[in-house]
Amino acid sequence: MEAVEVVEGPVSVLDRADVDTDQIIPKQFLKRVERTGFGEFLFYDWLRDGEIELEANPILVAGRNFGCGSSREHAPWALQDFGFDAIIAPSFADIFRSNCTKNGLLPIELSEAACAAIAAAGEARVELESQAVSWNGGEERFEIDPEIKHRLLNGLDEIAITLQADSEIDVFEAESEAPGPVTTALQA
Amino acid sequence: MAQTMFDKIWRAHEVSEGLIYIDLHLVHEVTSPQAFDGLRLADRTVRRPDRTLATADHNVPTDGTPTARLIADELSRKQVETLEANCEEFGIPLYSLGSDRRGIVHVIGPELGVTQPGMTIVCGDSHTSTHGAFGALAFGIGTSEVEHVLATQCLGQKRPKTMRINYSGALAEGVVAKDLILATIGRLGTGGMSGYAVEYAGETIEALTMENRMTICNMTIEAGGRAGMIAPDQTTFDYVEGRAAAPEGAEWEAALERWRALPSDEGASFDTEVEVDATSISPMVTWGTTPGMVTEVAAAVPDPAKMNSPADRESAERALAYMALEPNTPITEIALDRVFIGSCTNSRIEDLREAAATVEGRLVAASVRAMVVPGSEQVRAQAEREGLDEIFEAAGFEWRDAGCSMCLGMNPDILAEGERCASTSNRNFEGRQGKGGRTHLVSPKMAAAAAVEGHFVDIRDWS
Numbered sequence A: 001m002e003a004v005e006v007v008e009g010p011v012s013v014l015d016r017a018d019v020d021t022d023q024i025i026p027k028q029f030l031k032r033v034e035r036t037g038f039g040e041f042l043f044y045d046w047l048r049d050g051e052i053e054l055e056a057n058p059i060l061v062a063g064r065n066f067g068c069g070s071s072r073e074h075a076p077w078a079l080q081d082f083g084f085d086a087i088i089a090p091s092f093a094d095i096f097r098s099n100c101t102k103n104g105l106l107p108i109e110l111s112e113a114a115c116a117a118i119a120a121a122g123e124a125r126v127e128l129e130s131q132a133v134s135w136n137g138g139e140e141r142f143e144i145d146p147e148i149k150h151r152l153l154n155g156l157d158e159i160a161i162t163l164q165a166d167s168e169i170d171v172f173e174a175e176s177e178a179p180g181p182v183t184t185a186l187q188a
Numbered sequence B: 001m002a003q004t005m006f007d008k009i010w011r012a013h014e015v016s017e018g019l020i021y022i023d024l025h026l027v028h029e030v031t032s033p034q035a036f037d038g039l040r041l042a043d044r045t046v047r048r049p050d051r052t053l054a055t056a057d058h059n060v061p062t063d064g065t066p067t068a069r070l071i072a073d074e075l076s077r078k079q080v081e082t083l084e085a086n087c088e089e090f091g092i093p094l095y096s097l098g099s100d101r102r103g104i105v106h107v108i109g110p111e112l113g114v115t116q117p118g119m120t121i122v123c124g125d126s127h128t129s130t131h132g133a134f135g136a137l138a139f140g141i142g143t144s145e146v147e148h149v150l151a152t153q154c155l156g157q158k159r160p161k162t163m164r165i166n167y168s169g170a171l172a173e174g175v176v177a178k179d180l181i182l183a184t185i186g187r188l189g190t191g192g193m194s195g196y197a198v199e200y201a202g203e204t205i206e207a208l209t210m211e212n213r214m215t216i217c218n219m220t221i222e223a224g225g226r227a228g229m230i231a232p233d234q235t236t237f238d239y240v241e242g243r244a245a246a247p248e249g250a251e252w253e254a255a256l257e258r259w260r261a262l263p264s265d266e267g268a269s270f271d272t273e274v275e276v277d278a279t280s281i282s283p284m285v286t287w288g289t290t291p292g293m294v295t296e297v298a299a300a301v302p303d304p305a306k307m308n309s310p311a312d313r314e315s316a317e318r319a320l321a322y323m324a325l326e327p328n329t330p331i332t333e334i335a336l337d338r339v340f341i342g343s344c345t346n347s348r349i350e351d352l353r354e355a356a357a358t359v360e361g362r363l364v365a366a367s368v369r370a371m372v373v374p375g376s377e378q379v380r381a382q383a384e385r386e387g388l389d390e391i392f393e394a395a396g397f398e399w400r401d402a403g404c405s406m407c408l409g410m411n412p413d414i415l416a417e418g419e420r421c422a423s424t425s426n427r428n429f430e431g432r433q434g435k436g437g438r439t440h441l442v443s444p445k446m447a448a449a450a451a452v453e454g455h456f457v458d459i460r461d462w463s
Helices: A045-046 A072-082 A095-102 A112-121 A146-154 A157-163 A166-175 B003-013 B033-041 B074-090 B105-112 B126-134 B141-150 B175-187 B211-222 B232-240 B249-260 B310-321 B349-359 B377-385 B388-395 B444-453
Strands: A006-014 A059-062 A084-087 A105-107 A122-125 A131-137 A138-141 B014-016 B017-020 B022-026 B052-055 B120-124 B137-140 B154-156 B163-168 B196-199 B227-228 B272-277 B283-284 B294-296 B338-341 B370-373 B419-421 B438-441
Touching: A006 A112, A059 A112, A072 A095, A084 A112, A084 A122, A095 A105, A095 A146, A095 B141, A112 A131, A112 A138, A122 B444, A157 A166, A157 B141, A157 B154, A166 B014, A166 B017, B003 B014, B003 B022, B003 B137, B003 B196, B003 B227, B022 B105, B033 B074, B033 B141, B052 B105, B105 B120, B105 B126, B105 B211, B105 B377, B120 B126, B120 B141, B120 B163, B126 B137, B126 B211, B126 B227, B126 B232, B137 B227, B141 B154, B154 B388, B175 B211, B175 B283, B175 B294, B211 B227, B211 B232, B211 B349, B232 B249, B338 B349, B338 B444, B349 B377, B349 B388, B349 B444, B377 B388, B419 B444
Parallel strands: A006 A059, A059 A084, A084 A105, B022 B052, B022 B120, B120 B137, B163 B196, B163 B272, B196 B227, B338 B370, B338 B419, B419 B438
Antiparallel strands: A006 A122, A122 A131, A131 A138, B014 B017, B017 B154, B283 B294, B283 B438
């Protein structure tokens, strides 16, 4: 994952609530076994049917509960591959938000009013370090988990970080792991 | 201090602050290939293959295709074959095509007894919340997290808030768990449980079978909930006992002692509590394009003009346009082209028994194509032992092999453009069951009765 500090530029707007990941990347494109190349299938049905128009800008302003439904990480892969580096919305679905941060795509939660103002302004600047979004005529701060922020700012590999605590996991397994099903002991 | 069930499980699995140990990792073909690639790229191994179990479900044709290499669709075949190769390479047990233990990942976990109370369970699938019905902490994850768990058996997690929903009273005749959870989602909204681990509690829940409890926990994600949980009790223990991976002898007794300590303590405090009078719940039918767009079968399609918030009005108008429904149309006048009984929500033996009892001695309406897809090969075998397949086929249903099938249209079972379907699955999103397809979510009984009549009926006064 590449480090992220600032995302700025024109915004695209998708003013709908409860946009689910089935719309972001329809199921027929989940059969690929790679992480790349999903951008051309973003909002496939909506774009192809003329339901929406969407330019490949750095920032997408979306409606509340964006990314609900399926846990498919193909959704942030497609948004990022299409060109978005940050998504600003009043709220996000939990799994989608988490998936975004694993890929350096910033999910920024702002008030409904700020989202509307940014959509109207047409441009914005997201600063991760100061946790602020500014646009022509306004600015609003956003919340982000400090560890996720640190990881994004430094482009860190989360697995490598966890593996640094390998000995702690060893200790947990030795002392605290509860007995449980052994899948490898099941008959084939 | 009094603890919630969530607190107890969370604390027992904290390796360090925010790093949670995972007891069981379930894997399927769609969300895992990129994770295994990541392991190879970084030269990493799977830490605990013995805590990992894989199956093929999303892509699998339900026509009896016996092995992966005979799957007609090239991309589906590649995805299942990739799973087989990855499991072989990393030593992960797998039930793929040809195995009599294959099935939908959220059906086979409980069925094999690998889903047990008190565990942390993850899977690259949002309906992993299903396993919470056993008093486990179970939630869906993305592919990066799948890779993380494969490599470390742990997951960095922010502690969710806790919610308890207390249900009182008995469900009315004809009203089942599916109606209870649809009504709950309708009340709280599609984002109403966002950020929460939700415990379903109260006498109504205690009276339910495990299969009904699974239906409820399964749909937690449709209100945005991270995890859905139900306290383990004798019903839970009876279900687990004797299954393939269940503990035996002294280990069973020790497990029971641990599991009996799991329920939330008296006086435990939740961030939010909700009270629901279960006696007032009706059979439910979704009318729109989110599971929260749901109403009672005796009601009518809502009129967006009467909605207060402009955002709700706009969403409802768009949903009704997609669904080709007029406001104020009685739900029972909605005619159907297809009926689908299956999915990780409602494809277990009890669901099939309920549906079979509803259609026994009757015929599917001439205008309807109806199919039943058991959740696993074991469910299929059990149903066939009980003769349910014969009841369904005599009524005009197609009886298929196990898989996710028409819940999400990643396999040949899909709706054609414009077709309208009564479905026992979990999502009525636009295009979910096929581009342009129109989905109404209902219980197995309601779907079965609708197949016979060709339109929705109120199961309470249908005979």
